[in-house]
Amino acid sequence: MSTEKLSTGNLSTGNLSTGNLPSQNAPARVIDGRAIADAALSDLSVRTRQFRDETGHVPCLAAVIVGADPASKAYVRMKANRSVAVGMTSRTVELPVSTTTEELVDVLRALSxxxxxxGILLQHPVPVHIDERVAFDAISADKDVDGVTSASFAAMALNGGGFESCTPSGILRLLDATGVELAGKHAVVVGRSPILGLPMGMLLLRRDATVTYCHSRTVDLAAHVGTADVVIAAVGVPELIKGAWIKPGAVVIDAGYNEGNVGDVEYVAALPHAGAITPVPGGVGPMTVAVLLEQTLAAAVRAAAVRA
Structure with a gap:
């Protein structure tokens, strides 16, 4: 979930015409993130087993969590379970809330x-007294499977082959599942956090979309959203994006997750307007985990090649 706050049915790809936005006259199709992620994880399980058989190495994802936030602990536990399910190993490092930036950096460097x-995952958010950017950048770029380091962002933005930020990368996979050709389309990203909104825009630019960022200083958010062919909601404000704002036929990706299983978009109100939309939960979240684990295998493959 983005840290920035603003003030103001199943998807069948065969029913969407490739290269175009969904029909403006059809009811919104629900993009089933769980089904798309399950297919990706099934393939990943096969590839992980092949890698283990060929190298004798079991890919390992290490997750670091600072403090005892129940939601964060549950999220890390879920990622660990998914790791094991696809044939990887998982290591969880739990640190007290009193951990300093320097102590956290030491742990991340040791894992690197x-x-x-x-692969290394630093669970977000960390306590406010920790310099999150310093902590992220202590992770080796070779093991930054969550795509949070400055080096990974630069490589991603410049198409340099680094690991992509997991949630934005997963969102692209969901957009691909709609059959929409992004080139030339107007995408509005609501939110500019360095691990979600900002890299999301970079990935969309690489697909030749025209990108508008909206944020806490944006004037007339409704007008910007109303012009979008693709809306990415990534601010962590419950139902900030009103259904009536959505352009008929637009694709709506809700990356927000708030208390009570509520997203950043007025889901029910958006259904009559959107061409396709992700639910919360069951939309973006499963694909985020799938990308994280895919990139963990990719890191293991790279490391094996270096060792060889």
């Missing part, structure tokens, strides 16, 4: 140097 660990 551990040959058993292939």
């Amino acid at each position: 140097e551990d040959p058993v660990v292939d």
Whole structure:
């Protein structure tokens, strides 16, 4: 979920015409993130097993969590379970809320140097007294499978082959599942956090979309959203994006997750307007985890090649 706050049915790809936005006259199709992610994880399980058989190495994802936030702990536990389900190993490092930036950096650097660990995840958010950017950048770029380091962002923005930010990358996969050709389309990203909104716009630009960022200083948010062929809601404000704002036929991706299983978009009110829309939960979240684990395997493959 983005940290920035603003003030103001199943998808069948065969029913959407490739290269065009969904029909403006059809009811919104629900983009089933769970089904798309399950297919990706099934394929990943096969590839992980092949890698283990060929190298004798079991890919390992290490997750670091600072503090005892119940939601964060549950999220890390879910990622660990998914890791094991696809044939990987998982390591969880739990640190007290009193942990300093320097102590956290030491832990992340030690994991970066551990040959058993292939990918590192620092669970967001960290306590406010920790310099999150310093902590993120202590992760080796080779193991930054969540795509949060400055090096990964630069490589992603410049198409340099680094690991992509998981949620934005997962969102692209969901957009691909709608059959929409992004080139030339107007995408409005609501939110500019460095791990969600900002990299989302970069990935859309790489697909030749015309991108508008909206944020806490944006004037007349409704007008901007109303011009969008694709809306990405990523602010963490419950139902900030009103259904009536949605342009008929637009694709709506809701990356927000708020208390009570509520997203950043007025879901029910948006259904009559949108061409396709993600639910909350069951939309963006499953694809985020799928991308995280895919990139963990990719890191393990790269490391094996270096060792060889």
